[in-house]
Amino acid sequence: MPQWKLLDELLMDAEALKELSLMVKLQSDWVKRRASGLFIDPFLVEVKIKLLGKEELASALLAAWRPLIAAEQLTPKRLSEALEYWRVLLPLSQRMKELEAAQFPEEKTLSVSELIKLKFLSERAFNEEVRKLQEELAEASKGGPLDYWKFVIRDTYEETLLRAYALSFIISNGHADLIINPVEETIMIEMSGKQMQKKGGKSVPISINYEKWMAMRNPKDRTEGIKNE
């Protein structure tokens, strides 16, 4: 058993040595990078970039720019591959049939973060939309709580959906509160005094579809729409 203890100690020593060598390597890389002349105060560079004109920035780049020379080419091998590809390529009409026969992937719902990642939606544009709506809500709710549907419904279905979606973000972020009256079946909205993220709040689903939007565009029908919720 004493030998086992020795082995454990040796293993621990080896591990410590490995960690130390890793630290020395990282320090060495750090010193190399600093010594390579690429270390400069980011704040200084930022200030200079802000002060310089477009022409001066362009001139700086040109003084440091030596373009790469390369030619794209076709080789006999690639040409023969292309010929073989063309030979086995099916007519378009036949390929279209195969495509139609192929099973389409199942529909799925994309979240805002996924749309942003796919560059379909700009995060900045969406945040700007939320900010504008928040300002509009603050202005409109100065006289007291507002009817949710009156605030959300607009002339186009798309705009209505966008407002409802952006409003849900404002509420989730704690900038606004929903006042739900289950007896009268009304939903009111008011600005919240605090600017904090809500924690442990409950979620309230409010559904909207095209038929409901059509019905609610007419203020007379709005009350009925809410009653039918």
Add this chain to the structure above:
Amino acid sequence: MSEDVTISRKLKKAAQLLLFQHHRLPGAKGWELRKVLGKDYMKIIKLLERRLEELGLEIKIVYEDGLDHQTPTDEDLEQARFYVICKSPLQIGEASLSGWRIDTLAVLAAALAYITSKQGRATRREVEDLLREKFPDWKIDQDLNRFIRRGYLDEDEEGNLYIGWRTRAEIDRKTLVSIIAGSSPQPQQP
């Protein structure tokens, strides 16, 4: 086969490897050159460099770690990528011929200098905020995407921007940052 003929054949082969694009990226890796030209490939590269010099070109070696190596090891050279680049920097007139507008050059200069000063990594948001002082949003977005496509910048899934392979090959970042940091802005014309 005489030695002269062998060297001449290897020179042609080296020029083909470096000048014609074989993969996704132009140029060739050190190990590819060694495989085709033999273990003394660096001697052939030096000879080719002398020939290219007459045409105003030179061979640039970009090491895998992105740093300069004064005395590279065989391993460093084998993992490095070799490119042919212009020996002298471009002039403004030449730049306009390559389809780049002054505005675009300025965006690239600012983005590269900023990312370099941040040790080679900055968030896209930070770069956009910096550029927004001088350029409209649509141009910033369009230009940054163009630089990513052309290999001047890299972007990861978390929205961080890095120095791209083409920048490492074409742009002397030390010179760029030194010029920008050491410059004094010209007074604006009334």
